[in-house]
């Protein structure tokens with residue numbers, strides 16, 4: 001075997017090895033990516049769980065009877081039929097609940113603004129409607 005042939009042979013070997021290493025590395029990168037995605041998901045879940053406490057919900061009662069219940073961290077855009085045919089436009093977004101619009105004469109419920117903590121409520125007396133955040137705050 002001449003010197004030239006030897007060099008070519010070792011070059012071929014080197015490129016094969018390089019290919020093997022490359023494949024190995026990209027597989028490892030896949031694992032790192034997968035782990036990173038899983039970890040990010042876990043961290044986000046933990047943050048959400050901390051922020052939301054243990055299962056905060058928005059309870060809607062009309063005349064003392066619960067007519068609807070939503071998770072506080074959901075998107076809700078509903079018209080609630082209150083007592084005596086009254087209508088309250090309930091909105092839940094970004095962890096806050098509020099009455100966006102209502103056809104009650106005083107519109108106090110609309111002016112009560114947004115609620116987000118357990119125990120807070122928006123009340124519409126003419127429609128006998130109570131929107132309350134339930135659950136524990138962390």
Ligand SMILES: [Zn+2]
Nearest residue numbers: 102104109124
């Ligand atoms: Zn009202």
